[in-house]
Amino acid sequence: MWESVIGLEIHVQLNTKSKIFSPASTNFGAPQNTQACAIDLGMPGVLPVLNEEAVIMAIKFGIAVGSEILDNSIFARKNYFYPDLPKGYQISQYEIPIVSGGAMEIIINGKSKIINLTRAHLEEDAGKSIHDLYPNESAIDLNRAGTPLIEIVSEPEMENAEEAVQYLKNIHSLVQYLGISDGNMQEGSFRCDANISLKKKGSTKLGTRAEIKNINSFKYVESAINHEIERQAVILDRGDSVVQETRLYDPSKDETRSMRSKVEANDYRYFPDPDLLPVSISQELIEEIKSNMPELPSAKKTRFINQYGLSEYDTIILVSDRELSEYFENILKDSDLNPKMTANWIITEVLALAKKNYLSVKDYPVSSEDLKYLLSNVANETISSKQAKDVFERMWDNKENPRDIIENEGMKQISDVGELNKIVDNIIKNNYKSVEEYQSGKDKLLGFFVGQVMKETQGQGNPKIINQLLKEKLKK
Amino acid sequence: MHNKTVSELKKYLEEKKISSVELTKHFVDRIKTIDSHLNSFISLTEEYAITQAKKIDLEISKGKIRPLAGIPLAQKDIFCTKGLKTTCGSKMLENFISPYNATVVEKLNDAGMVIIGKTNMDEFAMGSSNETSYFGDVKNPWDTEYVPGGSSGGSAASVAARLIPCSTGTDTGGSIRQPASLTGVCGIKPTYGRVSRYGMIAFASSLDQAGIFTRTAEDCAILLTHISGYDPKDSTSSRKEVPDYEKECKQKFTSMTIGIPVEFLDGLDDTVKEVFEESIKVLEKNGCKFKKISLKSSKLGVSAYQVVAPAECSSNLSRFDGVRFGHRADNTKNIDDLYKKSRSEGFGQEVKRRILIGTYALSAGYYDAYYLKAQKIRKVISNEFAEAFKEVDLILGPTAPDCAFKIGEKSNDPIAMYLSDVFTVSTNLAGLPAMSLPMGFKNHLPLGLQIIGNHFDEAKILSLAHHYQQITDWHTKKPKLSGD
Structure with a gap:
């Protein structure tokens, strides 16, 4: 009765040496707050400067999926308050992303399907809030703040969890091929949000969607999507409507639960970041990257x-x-x-x-x-x-x-026919019942005899010769 | 010594007629005795200054002479100074010590200047009278019942009162030129991108520009050369080569065609108009041709400015949340409570007003009507200037619609206050360079002449200003309070 419609937003951390807008290092696992400079801390007066390496990586991705690379893409500010977001806004691309369109082929059971991409844009990652370090306080680690990300947005063209996971795997593989990300999902270098809605079978009208945030393994993506489809189907079956909202997948309970509804959604007040110029990309640069694609x-x-x-x-x-x-x-x-x-x-x-x-x-x-x-x-x-x-x-x-x-250990295969002959003869002699069974048509017992010979030779017998000998001798 | 210009002090120091330590002490003493009447400084950095001055003196004795070696300077308290308090005129940053130097600070330090103190300002540079400072009003040296203008009121007043030979300022909608006009000094706001904004606490990033206060155009030129130039830390700074402004402005004056926007004179105060027309006459006699031009849309400037600037400020000031630095409220229940209380306590009324206006202007459903529209007006204003500069070299007008007003007179009327910037905001919207210099008085209060140039035409502006100061003596007038 219902068909599910799935779109993914994948966040990929780029493995640039330094952050997207500051010279601080992006290495994972350094002691807390040791890889955050004044710019990452959002100190008064600091300004972002775009890391060209991140731009080149985004272009590589765009070329690989056949996208259009837009000249003069624009960085915007996404404004919201959160303790691990030092400036009170995230620098992201909004109206004009660097990569537009493109497609990814997935193959399931030998059948090919094209998933179209809407866009991919550059943005900065936030820091991390740590809630279990101190009993009554939360701690902030800003090492991750300012790590470059590309967010890859697909069209809502996947029909089930299997397709979504395959698409995700293909993107995961691609970014590693391109050498633009280590794709480490445990460390959060590769994570995704899934937009899921149901519509009447055959209908072209999309239903109300729920967005599941921050899923960081292929397995979780699969179960999160399946659960969400089931949850929505139950709601629609009883004649109710799905609420547009953001949900979280909890792997420990294997369920999704509401994070915030549309009404509570932030108004991000996007506007072009006046500290950064439009990203100018020359045709020569694109050609140069094209000629160096892996x-x-x-x-x-x-x-x-x-x-x-x-x-x-x-x-x-x-x-x-x-x-x-x-x-x-x-x-x-x-x-x-x-x-x-x-x-x-x-x-x-x-x-x-x-x-x-x-x-x-x-x-x-x-x-x-x-x-x-x-x-x-x-x-x-x-x-x-x-x-x-x-x-x-x-x-x-x-x-x-x-x-x-x-x-x-003098490990050597026994290929001496004479030596093997003796062993084979012994085995046949000592297992006459099995020999009879074999000769009456139980072909599968050959394996048993091979195993016995192998055991006798402590695994060193040449299986090719053993097979040959056994087949000959058992015929008689 | 305090009546000497930067250019004169430079010679004194180089010729070892005075040491940097002596000079530093002289100005520190003056600030200590006179500034109680003005409140133009938020902090004095005496100890730091003496150490710096000693270093410079040692260098001079060894024959190493930096271009501005040993000249005392006041930094507007919006510029981050490493190891020194940087308050931005706000309770929010009352105890903030910056971990790094702004590029402007770095450059002037490298040139050998000695920072003697940080000057008072409207909170986060939001104001036109210096009444929004958390550290109290700054008084106009010509009459302490009057405002010095804002937001760089402390920088202007201190130069006017000869407490310092030069100071830095920032100008988002007139914050250098309007106080320069109201206190009778020179103030230049360069082209957007001429001077790095790195380390200058942002108010409205697309409009903010650092500049200089001095008493003469020549001094402005000297300092401007040193703060200008491309900065890899500021993506919006220009790679255009920096001329030697001092040399350029002192070259033999050649005839110029100067535009007078009719809109600037429409309904202008009689005295201001008279004084302005007098300065036109003087220039006309001395090689300038004048031409009436029209900048029709400049009247929309204040409205567009009051959308763009608050919008940017609402985002720029989000980082002051009590989490990493700045004021943090006590006894908060949770993170939202921490944000609300810290920001409610840390920001003053004008800052809150602008954050609210800006947040509104950027909100879903209002963005197109306010922010986008304002950006369109900005484009129209820019185009009008571009058209005008096809016909004229420079544009001339009064800097402010009137002389200084009384403290308290407009502080409860934000609209009246915002209109003090009516002649200055459009140049920020267009990113153009402009300068204010003294052109006379209304009663006992100074009036400023504004020269607006095309992008990167600072040299032309300074050349005309220098020429004007060769044939007039308004820039030599000083307030009684400054003594002899």
Whole structure:
């Protein structure tokens, strides 16, 4: 009966060296209030000066999503009082943003859909209020105040949480490819607001929307949207109307709750900031940035499929994360390794452990060099893939060196047919019941026999030869 | 010594006829004895000044002579001075000590000047009479029952009374020129962007401009050269090269065509008109051609100004919230209470009035009718000036519609007060440079002549002003209170 309509506003912290309007550093994690200068503190008399690096990053983003880059975009003041907003206004772009339009393709179940962008604009981040440091007082940390952000606003063109999450993931991947953000969601470098409304099926008239603020993980975005859709559906089903309001998603309770209604909404009294000139952008600058663009996810995807013969499925996984795709290519560099086998290894073994430990590529305990060494030993059949998996786990968990493990422990694959023959014969002899079952058509039991031989060889048997021997001998 | 100009003091110091310490002490003493009648200073920085002066004297003895080495200066208390109180005339910043120097302060310090004190002003530069200062009214040295004008009233009065040879000021709608006119000194407001606004506590950012008070045009030129120029800390400052204004203004005067806006003389006070026409006659005899021009929309200037300036101020003053610096109210229940009480207690009535007007003008539903409309008027005014400057070199008129008024006379009538700026605001709206210099008296109170120039034509303005002061002696008149 209802169709949901979703639009996202994504806030991306740009990884410039200094803040958007001051020379203070933007490093995360410094002691409180040590990275805030007089300008960030909004001291009397200070003035903002625009950081060109932030402008260039915004342009990069605009080029990547096919937007129009507007010359003479304007910074405005968004006025409201809040303790972590030192000047009593946030400098943002309002009427004329730097990036206008653009689009992002998402693929769900093999189907492509284009999500159009409304705009992307530059603005400054606020500081942080800390409420749990002192019993009866709140503390303010202004290190984050003035960190550059681009706010990317989509058209309300997503129909469900899955599409929204995919879109968010694609933007997340893109900003990392562009090198304009570390995209760290835990540290708040990448967060989003979701606008959600329901309309009658088939209707073109949009319903009243609620905005869910500041969601900082893909999982939360999914559950927040699903909950909000359900909440609104219940309201509409009973014939009531949805109230336009801002809501907060509470992950601990897995629910959204009202923050403020439209009536209580701030009148931000936007007006052009007289301290800053319109942002003048020359065509030459745009051309220069264009000619220095890194390879983007879509181009890399096509290349991986063509160059390495990977499946689309595997490619999407590798390419979604720039660092992961680089990890993959570093392994293949100057080696004869099979790309398909390498991709499989990363997707099944590496990502399994990475997910378990919530590690991103730069924090992997196993370098691409070491993994390359390990896989080369599998490829030249020095060790079996079973052995390789064990070695890999030791490398991952204890940061052990694969050379030490393989060479020092004399790890070698048993490929001697004579030796394996004996073992295989023994296994067949001792499991005659299973042999009968196998011969009567239970093909799956082959795995059982392989396992037994492997056990006997302490995992060092060459599985290819073992398979071959077993198949031959069990036929009889 | 206090009757000497900056240009004369410069020679005395360079020729070691007087030391900077002696000069500093002389002016400090004068302030201590005379300023009780005027209240033109909020703080005296005696200790700091003596230390600076000693440093400069040592440099001079070693032959290192900075361009304005050892010359005493008063800074309007709107400029942030590192380690010294910067109050902006407000209870809000009564105990505020800036952690950094304004660019203007930095530049004049570098030139070797010695800051002797910070001058009184209307609170946050909002006022035309210096009656809105939290630190009390400033009195006009020519008659202490009268106002000195505002907002840079302390800077003007102190120069007029020879308590200091020169001072800085800021001009958002006339705050340098109107007090210069009312106290009989020279005051120049340069082109918007000529002087950095960094460290100058913002009132209305698109109109504010720093400038100078002195007794002669030549002195104005000397100081202006040193405060002007591009500042990477102020995006609105101009990269245009800074001429040597002193040299330029002293060059042989060449004939100029000067425009007189008919609107400025319409309904003007008889005496002011007479005095003004007399100055035209003098200039006419001395190489100037005059031409009537029309600046039709300049009458709308005050209305447009009273929307734009409060709108910007309502936002600029949001940072005074009691959280990080400035006045913080005691015994507050929560953050909203802290904001309300701190701001209610910290700001005076005129500041509150303008914040309210500005907040209203920017509100949803009113923005187009007020703020946008005012910006359009601003554009029209600018265009009219641009047209006029196609035909004339400079524009001349009275600086203020009348001489100084009595303390208390207009303080309960904001509209009457705002109209004191009727001849000055339009140049701020257009970003043009303008200067006021003494042109005579109405009874015992001085009147100012305003010269308006095209963008970055400060040299032309100063040249005419200097020329005028070569053929008249109004700038040498001094109030009795200043003694001999």
